[in-house]
Amino acid sequence: MPGINSNMNLEEIKNIIFRLPTREFLTLADAIDKRAETIAMMKLAESGFREWQEKGEDIYDEKA
Secondary structure: OOOOOOOOOHHHHHHHHHOOOHHHHHHHHHHHHHHHHHHHHHHHHHHHHHHHHOOOHHHHHOOO
């Protein structure tokens, strides 16, 4: 995902978001919640993948 180039700070973004009509605000809040959950799960999964980098775990990379 490309970086976002914006001169807006977090407070300015929050002020805009809080002015949204209720329906749009709740839709955005739901989307942010789902994205946050995905990020949290990805962070949690990272620890499991570190085990694959340990010596001896490369047996699955062997050619038959």
